[in-house]
Amino acid sequence: MTDGKLLSFVQKLTHLIEQNPSEEIIFVEGKALLENLISVDDWLPEEFTKPHPQHYQQYLLYADPLDRFSVVSFVWGPGQTTPVHNHTVWGMVGQLRGEEKGTHYHQQPDGSYQAGTIVISSPGHVDTVSPSSHDIHEVANNHNDQTSISIHVYGANIGKVERTTYDPDTGLEKKFTSGYANTVAPKL
Numbered sequence: 001m002t003d004g005k006l007l008s009f010v011q012k013l014t015h016l017i018e019q020n021p022s023e024e025i026i027f028v029e030g031k032a033l034l035e036n037l038i039s040v041d042d043w044l045p046e047e048f049t050k051p052h053p054q055h056y057q058q059y060l061l062y063a064d065p066l067d068r069f070s071v072v073s074f075v076w077g078p079g080q081t082t083p084v085h086n087h088t089v090w091g092m093v094g095q096l097r098g099e100e101k102g103t104h105y106h107q108q109p110d111g112s113y114q115a116g117t118i119v120i121s122s123p124g125h126v127d128t129v130s131p132s133s134h135d136i137h138e139v140a141n142n143h144n145d146q147t148s149i150s151i152h153v154y155g156a157n158i159g160k161v162e163r164t165t166y167d168p169d170t171g172l173e174k175k176f177t178s179g180y181a182n183t184v185a186p187k188l
Contacts, residue, residue: 005043007188009033010062010071013153017068023090023130023155030153031092031126038094038124038151044073045186049097051077051147052181060159060180062188067157072180076100076141076148083165084113084138085176089155091129095121098141098148102127105136111171121150136166 012033016026037043048059052075062071076098084105093102100121105113113136119127120142129135141148152158159180164173 004188005037005040006061006071006186009037010188013069014064017064023132026090026155027092027128027130031128034092034094034126034151034153035124038096038126041096041123044096044149044151048073048182048186049075049147049149051075051080053077056080056082056141057181058159058178059182060185061151062185063157063159067160068155070154070157070159072152072154072158074139074150074152076150078146079141079144081140082138084136084168085165086131086135086163087129087154087158088131088135088161088163089158090131091152091154091158092126093121093129093139094126094151094153095123096149096151097123098143098146099123100148100150101140101142103138103140104134105138105166105168107136107171113166113168113171115168 057075059073102119104116106116108114159178162177
């Protein structure tokens, strides 16, 4: 890693997590740490910035050895999108490059999911997800002509967590475990 920015972020977040903070504190203090990490785009190694021609890439940057949190770079090719999905754990999404569009979904009485709030994230912006308040969304690269990259921090090793995708029209659920595009995380 160039100049230790990711290492410094991981160390500070580890100290915060060791205090067993509430989600509210994580979303204040942890968010400030993530905002600092993404404030200057000069630290992410090139091998964790490469898009795939058909689907977004999820690169593991760091997994806490006790699975208390993970740090991941999401790389979006032009126009790429996720299905509507959940996380089951708290998360923070910091925009590093390009622009992403996040659409929150809410389950309706008939079981379907309706689109709600839309958040456009530009570099430096940090959004959150939480199973206690707003965990189901869809994310897309807001550009059709360039790559976008965001840095995600989750309250578990997200690549190992069983999660769910949702068909917005029918509410049909499908379980998945995302894994990672890389087999080895970078050295801090």
